[in-house]
Amino acid sequence: MKKFFAIVKASFLSMITVAKRKRYRSVTIFGALGAMALSLYFLTKLAVFLYGIKLPANFQSVNIPAIVLNGVIIMALLYLFLASLSLTLSNLYLSSDNTLLMSMPVKEEVIFSARFVFMVFEEALFLIGLVYPFFLGYGIRFHLNVLYYVLSFVFVIFLPVIPFALSLFVLIPLAEKLSAKKLYNVVLVLNAVFAILLYLATQIANPSYGIFKFEKNSGFIKSFDKFLRFSPSNIGYIFAESFGKGHPLLGIAVLIGFIAMSLLLFYLCVLFAKNRYETGLTNASRTESVKIEYKENRMFNVLPVRVRALVSKDLKILFRDVHIKTMFFMNIAYIVFFLFVFVVMPAKGGSEQLNLQLFLMPALFYVIADSMVCLQNSAILFFADRESVWVVLMSKVRASEFFWSKFVLPFAIGESVNILLFFVSFILTKGSSDVIFLSLPFVLFLPLFLTTAGITASAMFPAFKTPENPKKLVSGKTAIANFVTELLATAGVLGVSFLSMHLYKIKGFGFTFLLAFLIVGIVSVAVSFPLIALAISKIKNFELV
Amino acid sequence: MIETINLTKNYGNLTAVKNLNLTVNAGEIYGFLGPNGAGKTTTIKMICGLLKPTKGRVKIDGIDISESPIEAKSKIGLIPDTPNIYPKLTGREFLYFIADIYDVQREVAVKRAEEIFEMFDLKDKADELIETYSHGMKQKIVIGAALVHDPSVIILDEPTVGLDPKSAKLVKDLLRALAGKGKTVFMSTHILEIAERMCDKVGIINEGTLIAEGTIDELRKKAKDETADLEKLFLELTGGEDTKDLVKFLEG
Numbered sequence: 040m041k042k043f044f045a046i047v048k049a050s051f052l053s054m055i056t057v058a059k060r061k062r063y064r065s066v067t068i069f070g071a072l073g074a075m076a077l078s079l080y081f082l083t084k085l086a087v088f089l090y091g092i093k094l095p096a097n098f099q100s101v102n103i104p105a106i107v108l109n110g111v112i113i114m115a116l117l118y119l120f121l122a123s124l125s126l127t128l129s130n131l132y133l134s135s136d137n138t139l140l141m142s143m144p145v146k147e148e149v150i151f152s153a154r155f156v157f158m159v160f161e162e163a164l165f166l167i168g169l170v171y172p173f174f175l176g177y178g179i180r181f182h183l184n185v186l187y188y189v190l191s192f193v194f195v196i197f198l199p200v201i202p203f204a205l206s207l208f209v210l211i212p213l214a215e216k217l218s219a220k221k222l223y224n225v226v227l228v229l230n231a232v233f234a235i236l237l238y239l240a241t242q243i244a245n246p247s248y249g250i251f252k253f254e255k256n257s258g259f260i261k262s263f264d265k266f267l268r269f270s271p272s273n274i275g276y277i278f279a280e281s282f283g284k285g286h287p288l289l290g291i292a293v294l295i296g297f298i299a300m301s302l303l304l305f306y307l308c309v310l311f312a313k314n315r316y317e318t319g320l321t322n323a324s325r326t327e328s329v330k331i332e333y334k335e336n337r338m339f340n341v342l343p344v345r346v347r348a349l350v351s352k353d354l355k356i357l358f359r360d361v362h363i364k365t366m367f368f369m370n371i372a373y374i375v376f377f378l379f380v381f382v383v384m385p386a387k388g389g390s391e392q393l394n395l396q397l398f399l400m401p402a403l404f405y406v407i408a409d410s411m412v413c414l415q416n417s418a419i420l421f422f423a424d425r426e427s428v429w430v431v432l433m434s435k436v437r438a439s440e441f442f443w444s445k446f447v448l449p450f451a452i453g454e455s456v457n458i459l460l461f462f463v464s465f466i467l468t469k470g471s472s473d474v475i476f477l478s479l480p481f482v483l484f485l486p487l488f489l490t491t492a493g494i495t496a497s498a499m500f501p502a503f504k505t506p507e508n509p510k511k512l513v514s515g516k517t518a519i520a521n522f523v524t525e526l527l528a529t530a531g532v533l534g535v536s537f538l539s540m541h542l543y544k545i546k547g548f549g550f551t552f553l554l555a556f557l558i559v560g561i562v563s564v565a566v567s568f569p570l571i572a573l574a575i576s577k578i579k580n581f582e583l584v
Numbered sequence: 585m586i587e588t589i590n591l592t593k594n595y596g597n598l599t600a601v602k603n604l605n606l607t608v609n610a611g612e613i614y615g616f617l618g619p620n621g622a623g624k625t626t627t628i629k630m631i632c633g634l635l636k637p638t639k640g641r642v643k644i645d646g647i648d649i650s651e652s653p654i655e656a657k658s659k660i661g662l663i664p665d666t667p668n669i670y671p672k673l674t675g676r677e678f679l680y681f682i683a684d685i686y687d688v689q690r691e692v693a694v695k696r697a698e699e700i701f702e703m704f705d706l707k708d709k710a711d712e713l714i715e716t717y718s719h720g721m722k723q724k725i726v727i728g729a730a731l732v733h734d735p736s737v738i739i740l741d742e743p744t745v746g747l748d749p750k751s752a753k754l755v756k757d758l759l760r761a762l763a764g765k766g767k768t769v770f771m772s773t774h775i776l777e778i779a780e781r782m783c784d785k786v787g788i789i790n791e792g793t794l795i796a797e798g799t800i801d802e803l804r805k806k807a808k809d810e811t812a813d814l815e816k817l818f819l820e821l822t823g824g825e826d827t828k829d830l831v832k833f834l835e836g
Contacts, residue, residue: 328712329712329713330711330712331674331677331711331712331713332711333680333711344684345684345685345687347684348681348685351681352673352677355672355673355677356670356672359713426668427668427669427670429634429662429664429668430669430682430729431685432633432634433632433633433634433657433660433662434658434685434686435654435657435658435685435686435687436685580636582634582635582636583629583634583635584595584635
């Protein structure tokens with residue numbers, strides 16, 4: 040047991056010491072606690088409100104507290120199942136200290152169970168902020184006693200055990216046969232695909248976009264209510280309901296049953312991992328060699344040799360590094376969502392009254408899409424150099440060449456996406472096409488501004504300046520700078536949009552288009568050029584400490 | 585040729601390198617020695633232009649690296665202590681990439697890459713991702729990459745760490761041959777035997793200050809011990825003799 044606790048303690052310490060400097064450490068911890076307190080407060084308020092919703096007469100049979108609490112637990116379980124695949128692989132198989140631990144006189148089941156318990160603890164912390172408020176809200180709504188609050192807390196703590204154990208029953212034998220690194224890559228891609236499909240499903244299943252209108256969703260609500268009786272999440276509701284109906288002993292019995300089931304599954308999982316976990320770990324540390332035939336990249340032949348070499352190198356890394364690949368393409372994939380929400384959805388109406396939306400929605404779409412593709416991806420491309428930047432800094436590559444090499448991909452993708460979506464919105468428009476044309480300046484100039492801003496932020500706070508934390512794709516300061524840029528771009532786009540709409544009514548299309556084009560063009564260029572100069576100067580003065 | 589003039593680097597109140605003056609001539613192998621944390625890697629980074637000196641100058645073949653960094657850097661081939669190179673490129677892709685960013689013609693690069701793969705027994709691994717290479721293989725690729733553009737100055741930080749005896753011998757022979765061709769070789773090492781056997785001149789740095797410099801014979805004369813080997817001289821100069829008591833204690 041001593042060794043078990045030593046491993047859990049080491050994991051815990053490495054979690055809380057995530058920030059290297061002491062003062063940042065306390066900021067991180069208090070920040071996390073503050074976020075949790077805020078989440079507890081607001082979600083509890085929301086829960087109390089939801090539990091008190093009064094339904095129309097024909098919905099009297101529907102149990103709203105059951106729907107809300109079950110819905111939250113189902114979402115938590117769904118998240119836990121999805122997250123457990125990547126979490127268990129990274130914690131149990133791909134942790135950097137595995138080799139050290141396996142070389143020590145510690146049994147594999149002790150390492151396995153300590154890692155498992157820590158994973159549960161880590162996820163339980165997350166659930167306290169997101170799921171526990173709905174138990175708190177239930178207690179407040181139905182005036183329950185302290186025992187209920189304590190026991191519901193215990194319920195939330197144990198919630199991750201069953202999903203983790205079940206996913207491990209699948210992953211342990213798989214890790215014996217396949218490399219955990221490969222499995223991890225597959226899981227990341229599957230998670231991304233699942234998230235996109237889930238989002239699209241919610242949109243497609245709800246063509247009226249009236250998801251919050253009971254009348255339009257009566258069939259769905261009633262069938263969901265019936266389904267909940269057989270859902271595994273119902274155990275959480277039965278536990279809470281027992282207290283609500285004045286049967287605390289039944290509630291305690293349900294909780295004991297749930298904990299016993301969790302512990303049993305945990306025990307079976309540890310037994311199952313015996314003699315298998317070590318094989319999986321050996322598999323994970325093995326590197327598989329694959330021959331890659333060298334191919335000359337002719338796609339960027341128009342670029343100068345050194346810029347071309349850097350861009351080709353980034354492109355290869357982009358397709359081969361799973362972290363970079365996932366983030367980069369996820370950013371592009373999100374555009375599908377925004378296309379649907381900002382372009383397809385408003386255009387569906389097709390009425391002249393939608394002119395305002397027809398213009399504003401695509402304009403906002405361009406800000407969001409270009410922020411994803413240009414801003415975020417510029418930072419991700421800097422991450423591609425995190426360990427090896429000395430190679431470039433030592434060479435004949437000039438700061439300007441390094442800058443343009445990072446500019447090419449996000450800018451080209453941003454412009455391509457904008458032009459494609461401009462035509463999509465134009466085709467879908469049933470109202471005035473003049474109004475859609477007014478968004479053309481954003482299509483052309485936003486990628487220039489957002490790519491230069493993204494590179495400048497990354498050049499000021501580059502990933503390779505903080506090599507002690509290279510897992511971070513985008514440094515905290517870069518993320519803040521990017522967020523501010525996004526806000527500024529949104530404000531700018533909205534300002535120009537409102538001005539254009541106003542002038543369109545008075546002066547007509549020609550004048551308004553010319554003015555919007557000039558304003559957006561001049562501002563973008565005027566802001567981008569100093570940013571380019573700043574970024575190049577920062578790159579020129581990079582120091583590898 | 586490498587020349588440092590009053591080279592100084594401060595990190596806050598800490599002086600990592602203090603008024604370092606040294607000259608390494610063409611055709612010479614210079615051994616840069618010092619205990620851990622003495623300022624060797626900081627010096628190397630400043631010589632290569634990866635770190636800006638607080639004070640002082642570095643000249644590579646007479647070119648001031650602060651004034652003309654690109655011209656000066658194009659003359660250097662660096663082999664750092666840890667072979668951190670793009671893990672998601674193959675060995676061949678990496679060498680061609682290096683050739684491109686140093687303006688080496690593709691035909692020349694292909695020829696040199698083949699020679700490097702042949703020389704370091706990496707032919708079978710040339711088209712595999714660098715992440716699958718062992719530490720020694722990565723080190724070999726880094727050494728190869730440093731030579732692709734035929735630099736006149738070669739700077740090595742612990743060059744033989746991670747290499748098998750055969751490859752270590754190869755590197756030593758290679759450095760000798762390069763010095764024979766008139767290249768300047770500046771090498772930091774902990775392996776005193778290598779420094780003693782290979783270097784024309786050694787410099788010993790301790791707490792950021794160059795405390796001794798010269799040929800091994802010159803150092804012996806300075807220490808007034810004609811029979812002393814470099815290890816003994818090194819320990820005497822850097823205060824390593826203090827560890828004798830600890831060794832005795834550990835031996836019981």
